[in-house]
Amino acid sequence: MKRCSWAQGNDELMRDYHDNEFGRRKQSDAALFEKLCLEMFQAGLSWRTVLYKREAFRDVFHGFDTARVARMTREDADALMADSRIIRNRRKIDAVIHNAGLMLGQFAHEGSFAAYAYGFEDGAALHRDLKKRGFKFTGETICESFLGSVGAIEAHEPGCDLFGGG
Numbered sequence: 090m091k092r093c094s095w096a097q098g099n100d101e102l103m104r105d106y107h108d109n110e111f112g113r114r115k116q117s118d119a120a121l122f123e124k125l126c127l128e129m130f131q132a133g134l135s136w137r138t139v140l141y142k143r144e145a146f147r148d149v150f151h152g153f154d155t156a157r158v159a160r161m162t163r164e165d166a167d168a169l170m171a172d173s174r175i176i177r178n179r180r181k182i183d184a185v186i187h188n189a190g191l192m193l194g195q196f197a198h199e200g201s202f203a204a205y206a207y208g209f210e211d212g213a214a215l216h217r218d219l220k221k222r223g224f225k226f227t228g229e230t231i232c233e234s235f236l237g238s239v240g241a242i243e244a245h246e247p248g249c250d251l252f253g254g255g
Contacts, residue, residue, distance in 0.1 A: 091250045
């Protein structure tokens with residue numbers, strides 16, 4: 090199989106993620122919130138680093154259940170800063186907790202976060218709207234990567250067998 094350049098090589102986890110998850114639509118708001126948060130943690134790092142820590146992120150952020158994450162306290166965030174299983178960046182941890190609170194009831198007009206997110210065709214527009222709603226650490230590049238990773242926009246490279254929905 091021809092893959093995107095970042096998924097070539099001997100890394101089985103990266104290949105599996107590329108082949109079975111990357112660029113595929115997700116309907117659950119929790120799955121989309123997880124992807125947005127993981128894209129936030131990836132900023133400045135490699136996707137491989139985040140992918141290998143994904144299970145730990147799921148553990149410490151309660152499966153990305155927005156109601157539970159929104160109830161996390163300053164003490165919880167302090168404990169996460171000491172947890173070597175995850176990427177320990179205070180701004181990113183605080184942003185996940187803050188954004189979880191905003192997720193609650195924020196997208197009722199659209200019906201769901203999924204309906205909202207799949208209404209965007211580029212990261213710049215999503216970034217502007219999330220910023221208006223008060224979301225933190227959701228810059229244009231993060232939003233573009235998020236939209237590609239969840240199949241809202243094409244993210245596979247030309248030459249990849251999955252380009253264009255292949």
